[in-house]
Amino acid sequence: MRLDIDDVTVEAAGTRLVEHIRLTVDDGAFVGLVGPNGSGKSTLLRSLYRALRPAGGTVRLDGEDLHAMEPRAAARVLAALPQESSAEFDFTVAEVVAMGRLPHRDRTAASDREICARAMERTGVHHLAGRGFLGLSGGEKQRVLLARALAQQPRVLVLDEPTNHLDIAHQLDVLSLVRAGGLTVLAALHDLNLAAAHCDVLYVIAGGRIVASGPPHDVLRPPLLAEVFGVRAHPVRHPGTGAVQLLFDLLPPTT
Amino acid sequence: MLPLSLALGLLLLLSLACGVGLGATGIGRADVLRFLWAGLTGATVHERDVAAYTIVWEIRLPRVLLGAVVGAGLAAVGVAVQAMVRNALADPFVLGVSSGAAVGANAVILLGAFAGLGVWALSASAFASALAAMALVYAVARSPRGLTPLRLILTGTALAYGFEAVTTVMVFGAARGEAARSAMMWLLGSLGGATWAQVPLAAVTVAAGWAWLRRRAEALNALAMGDETSAALGVRPASLRRELFLVTAAVTGTVVAVSGAIGFVGLMVPHVVRMLVGADHRRVLTVAPLAGALLLVWADVVSRLLFAPAELPVGVITAVVGVPAFLLLMRRGGYAFGGR
Numbered sequence: 001m002r003l004d005i006d007d008v009t010v011e012a013a014g015t016r017l018v019e020h021i022r023l024t025v026d027d028g029a030f031v032g033l034v035g036p037n038g039s040g041k042s043t044l045l046r047s048l049y050r051a052l053r054p055a056g057g058t059v060r061l062d063g064e065d066l067h068a069m070e071p072r073a074a075a076r077v078l079a080a081l082p083q084e085s086s087a088e089f090d091f092t093v094a095e096v097v098a099m100g101r102l103p104h105r106d107r108t109a110a111s112d113r114e115i116c117a118r119a120m121e122r123t124g125v126h127h128l129a130g131r132g133f134l135g136l137s138g139g140e141k142q143r144v145l146l147a148r149a150l151a152q153q154p155r156v157l158v159l160d161e162p163t164n165h166l167d168i169a170h171q172l173d174v175l176s177l178v179r180a181g182g183l184t185v186l187a188a189l190h191d192l193n194l195a196a197a198h199c200d201v202l203y204v205i206a207g208g209r210i211v212a213s214g215p216p217h218d219v220l221r222p223p224l225l226a227e228v229f230g231v232r233a234h235p236v237r238h239p240g241t242g243a244v245q246l247l248f249d250l251l252p253p254t255t
Numbered sequence: 256m257l258p259l260s261l262a263l264g265l266l267l268l269l270s271l272a273c274g275v276g277l278g279a280t281g282i283g284r285a286d287v288l289r290f291l292w293a294g295l296t297g298a299t300v301h302e303r304d305v306a307a308y309t310i311v312w313e314i315r316l317p318r319v320l321l322g323a324v325v326g327a328g329l330a331a332v333g334v335a336v337q338a339m340v341r342n343a344l345a346d347p348f349v350l351g352v353s354s355g356a357a358v359g360a361n362a363v364i365l366l367g368a369f370a371g372l373g374v375w376a377l378s379a380s381a382f383a384s385a386l387a388a389m390a391l392v393y394a395v396a397r398s399p400r401g402l403t404p405l406r407l408i409l410t411g412t413a414l415a416y417g418f419e420a421v422t423t424v425m426v427f428g429a430a431r432g433e434a435a436r437s438a439m440m441w442l443l444g445s446l447g448g449a450t451w452a453q454v455p456l457a458a459v460t461v462a463a464g465w466a467w468l469r470r471r472a473e474a475l476n477a478l479a480m481g482d483e484t485s486a487a488l489g490v491r492p493a494s495l496r497r498e499l500f501l502v503t504a505a506v507t508g509t510v511v512a513v514s515g516a517i518g519f520v521g522l523m524v525p526h527v528v529r530m531l532v533g534a535d536h537r538r539v540l541t542v543a544p545l546a547g548a549l550l551l552v553w554a555d556v557v558s559r560l561l562f563a564p565a566e567l568p569v570g571v572i573t574a575v576v577g578v579p580a581f582l583l584l585m586r587r588g589g590y591a592f593g594g595r
Contacts, residue, residue, distance in 0.1 A: 013399070051486040075489030082483035088341045089479050089534040098535075099480065102473045103489040152488070 001062050001077065001155040001184050002027045003048075008057035010040075010047050017043040018208040021057070023186075025156075025201075030178070030185045032199035032216070034192060036229055040208040041160070041188040042083060048158045048186070049080035061156060075103035079154035081145050081162050087133055093120070093144050094129040100151030119150040122177060138165030146174060150181070159187035163194065193245050196220055204228055217244055226251055256538055263545040267323065270552045274319035275311060277556050279563035282307050291316070318449035321457060321513060322555045322569075323548040325446065326520055328461035328510040330528075330547025332503045333521030334539050335468050338475045339499045340404040346522035350411035350500075352507045353516035354418035355388020356381040357442055360515070361422050364438045365429040378453065378512040385508035388418060393500060401493030402500065443568035444517030446555050453513045464506035465544050471495070472536040479536070519573040520547050523581050530584050550577070 003025040010018050018040035025031040033041050046052040048059060050071065059066040066074055079100070087096075097120055101112045120126040123143040128136065133144060142165055149157060157178065163171040171191070175198045178185055189195040195202060196216035204212040204219060206228045212219050225233040225246075234247040276287045286307060293300050294312040332347040340349070348354070359380040362368040369376040396402055396410040422442070429435050440447070468475070474495055477485035482492040528543040554572040561567055 046483065049483070049487040051483045070489075071486075071491055072489035075487065080483075080487035082481070082487055084481045084483050087480050088337070088343055089529060091476070091480075091534045095476070095533065095535045096480070099473070099476050099484075099488060102477060149487075158487075 003156055003184055003186060004058075004060040004063075005044070005048075006058050006060065008044070008047060008054045008059060010043050010052055011055040012043075012052070016055075016208060018047075018205070021205075021210055023203050023210065023213070025184050025186050027184055028182055029200045030187070030198060032195040032202045033186060033188045033205060034190075034195050034202060035188075035205035039205045041205055043208075044205070045080070045158050045160050045186070045188055046082075049078065049082065050074060051082070072103040072105075075152065075154075077154055078156040078158065079149040079152035080158040081142075081149050081160060083160045083164070090132040090134045092129070093125060093131050093133055093136070096133050096144055097125075097129075097147045097151050100148040100153075103152065115153065116147075116151045119147040120144075122150060122181075123147040123174070139167060139170050142166055143170070143174065146178075154183065156184045156186070157181075159185065161188055161190060163189065163191065192220055192225075196246070197243065220246060256532070256541065259532070260541050260545060263542065263549065267545055267549050267552070270549055271319050271323060274322065274552045274556050275315045278310065278315055278559055280307070280310055282311060287311055313451070314449075317451045317454050318446050318555065319552055320454050321449040322446050322551045324454065324457045324461050325510050325514045325517065326524075326547040326549070326551025327465065327544035328457070328506050328547075329517065329521040329551070330524040330543040331461070331465045331468055331540065332506050332510075333547075334525040334528075334536065334543050335475070335499055335503050336521070337525055338479045338536065339496055339503070340407050341479060341481075342404060342408060343526070344522075345408065346518075347503065347507045347510075348415075348516060348518070348521070349408060350503070350507075351388045351392045351415040351418060352385045352504065353511050354415040354422065355391075356385035356508065356511040357422045357516065358388075358418050358425075359384025360441050360512075361425045361438045364441065365425050365434050375452075377448070382508050382512035385511050386504060388414065389500070389504040389508065402496045440568055441515040444515040444570040445558075445566070445568055446514050446551075447566055449513070457509050457513050460509040461506055461544075464502050465540070467502055469537075469540045471498075472540050475536040475540075476534075479534070516570075517551070517573065518570045519577050520551055523577050524550060527581060527584060 005021050005023040008018070008021045009016060021044055033044070035041050043052065047054050050067065053067060061077055094116065097116045098112060101107060101115065117126065120129060123146045125140065125143045125147055128140060128144065133141065136144065142162065146162065162174055166174060171194060175194065179198060199216055201213065202216045202219045203210050204224065211228060212224055222233045225231055230251055231248045232251050235244050236247055238245050275291065276284060290300065290308045290311040292298065293308065300308045329347055336345045336347055336349060337343060360377055363377045363380045369380050392411050392414055396406045398406060426435050426438050474490045477488045477490045478492055478495055485492045524543055524547045525539065528539050528546055532538040532542055550573065554576060555569050558567045558569045558572045
């Protein structure tokens, strides 16, 4: 399913948080959104999973206006991994994952259980099913929430910092798992090397506007990184795979 | 799950029967059953039995039934409010309802307001002022982002202090000692004033509220995980919270109007039930009202018997029985409050 963000502007309390965003994720593509803290990544993603309503512009799924859809209908095609994961009550892992079935109609307890079991197996949390969600490590929580998003059986997945709290093996694991699912994915990522390695296309956002987009290695050029992130980047080749990796240090102070 | 609810349901029926059978006046089991049958079928009772019949049918039965209804309502609303404001410390009264209702009730008890409404004056005035208090909390807590949990709690708590001050001034200024005593009794909650006239309306309101909450149980699960999560799952947090506010206001207002502010049930029963069946609201909202009804029926029996013929406020009993039971369950471990 194709995701089109067309001229979207989001405001909160009178302030424009992101403006005139144009972004396209082709069917089955994995698109990364990178940008410094406070650049508007999360705001843009929130407007996709309907926690915020854009003040202007439209978001379309295969041409259909997302914000005109009935909320549950939208949740059946687009699932999200939001950054917040606070719970006041100690749901079990199985219960948290089962929440992913909420938007669906015509379901039975048996089919729900099977779909949830498969989702938990895919993210490797099946053995935690009976555990309390609050007692899990950050990485386990993240994989449980990903299982919930998969249990939603969406066609588009929106991920806000999906590798937060994950150790390096689980970071690679989660991203390749999402990749292998064949879903249309838009993910906000902090780690530029990780983003470069996993994304088909990268969008760079700064100050609430898209400032660059394209294949990762065309986008992540030292001049742009200096301007947007304020760092000096050194591309080096991975001695084993030959892939280009970026090394960073702070820009020398300008005089 | 089904066996547990069935068992609780049966236990509740049994407890209702015990509640009617037990009281300050000793009435034999056979007589109690005979009077109940007579009341149900409209059969006549012998002249010498009229006093005992009146106690069973006109005093105890409505009181026990109302206790069950109030207990169920408080427990169900407690669950809903805790999910709505996403706070384990919330109870049905955190939104200022009970202290609001107390203003209305005490205006009747102490100042003789709404005397024209006769026996309905107390309930009507309490209900009206409970709803007025909720409307005020709603109006103040509203923000462009809808009702946020923290604003709701803070507004409710702050306004509750205001309402309590008004009540205190009224009690303070009341010359009549007996009226102040009954105002006190009302603040602590009591089923002593139960009449048949109150049962149907309270029962229908609580049943309707319970049914609605039970239907929204899955949405409550999502809401308990956070506003963003519920939005991503297709549940609009702002409108769900608005609906919850209305339903809990109606149920709490009704319950408080007939029984005063009975504490503890709405705070602890939800937690005890979560310890037993887990946090999934589909199960919690099935079991908690039954458990709340059970607790209150028995607490009321004890409050009537302990110092018979004098009555303790039922809230004292719910606390005395409930607090140790709750602490024991909590210490047994495995139950996390918001990860703490």
